[in-house]
Amino acid sequence: MTTAHGEGETGILRCFGQQLRLLRTSRGLTRAELGAKLSYGEDMVASVELGRRIPKPEFIERADAVLEVGGLLTVMKEEVARARYPAFFRDAAKLEAEAVELHVYANQAVPGLLQTEEYARAVFGVLRPPLDEGIVNERVAARLARQEIFHRTPHPLMSFVIDESVLRRPIGGRDVLRGQLEQVLLVSHMRHVEVQVMPLDRDENAGMAGPFTLIETKGERRIAYVEVQNVSRVHSDRESVRALEAKYGTLRAQALTPRESLAYVEKLLGEP
Template sequence: MPGPKELDPSSSPRAMVGSELRHAREAAGMTQPELGAPLFVSGSFIGQLELGTRRMQLEYAIKFDEILDTGGFFVRNCRAATKSKYPDHFADAVEAEAIATAIKEYAPLLIPGLLQTEAYARAVFRGGRPTATEDVIDQLVEARLERTKLLSDPTTPLFWGILDEATLRRQVGDAAVMAEALRNVANLMRRHRVIVQLLPFSAGAHMALEGALKLMSFSDAPPLVYLQSMGSGQLLDDPASVARYELTYDLLGASALSPRESLAQIEQLAEDYDHEAQQQ
């Protein structure tokens, strides 16, 4: 069995704190489950902290300093390690997304963030924050576009999206914005960089009617599920929950159009939006 992944402590504050946590735990002769027990968390949760996929909260930092006798190191570094440009409910998911080997996402209302164009993202943020300053919107768009760089690698991570038909029919921005956004998705599909399936309205009721779903897999850590709702989100690692949502995703894929059929529909809608934009 391969050993744990070697982290580059200079890559981020979280990576540094995670690396030190693993070093201190091993020096104390403790396993991940043994360290997690006094905190009432699983061994896999400790592993995620060590990998930097979970943000270290102050309450955990205090306990680690006590248990591992690290002289306040984790409390001192907790703030830097948890600093993020993203909302608290989403920051852990973004960190996990950045090191995932596979991402499967069901999008019920909006094109997934990793597939968005600048104009589409700007329209999304402006719609959700009608009184925000342009500087605020610019910062949000910049953070969104930074995430899309994950797909600049030709093979990793694998991205498989299931888009509800509503994501293509709901006009975010004007028709030109939608045409560009759908062409971007189609181009990624044609380059074989992503797998996308369209879940048509005709599929009817399904197991994910209540919201968005993201599954993330890793080379050396258990899979995670991220569930998002308005202004909040939840990152789950419980094996039973993960298995349930994996089944949900598989059933969605079985009800969706094939990637080939989905590409044809997406390109046709992009043409329709182009025609509408020319008329306008």
């Protein structure tokens, strides 16, 4: 992984890097020596110490064990991991990871939690101004890591309402779209997940104001996340959340049923 993006994430990376350097030098180790003990190269250690790269969890765990610091580094693992996300999404990512229920309406692109690696790379690749290749790789890896939520126990209850236009838009090309539709079908068969399609021919669509996500956490907090043009907001006040919950209920009623949606995606896959 390469250069981080944004003041918040570079701050935590620099802090972690400085801590690693102080602990390394206090043990009398060079970067090359520590790298050898961690099974990483000297360049990797240098980049982490300078806050230029986001260390993977296994790097942090090995460094903590090798330097015998009793959790001083691993305690920062979660915050370092959050640096993988753009600043505007970081709070939402933390809430998403704690969700017992999660409901998503999408009318611009396939929701990140459902994206294949190829589709995610294409989505980040078309952003303007363009992102550095290293940042694209970083964002793709972070997006795929979020999908661990599908396999968490106990399973969170999840639903998605996706506009038909999203499933027809060939971001990345026809082959990429086909792989993405197959992924949507695969996830649709999970018992704790429901996917619905909002047809273009509906004369009523409650989601014209844009995409949003509803989250309920273990502590029974109910939150809404809204993002437009990389400007995001997490709503926690009951009035705002209730309004979006009502909107989502209407969207589910207007959309195809889960079974009809499954058949629709299968039909799309059969089209030339």
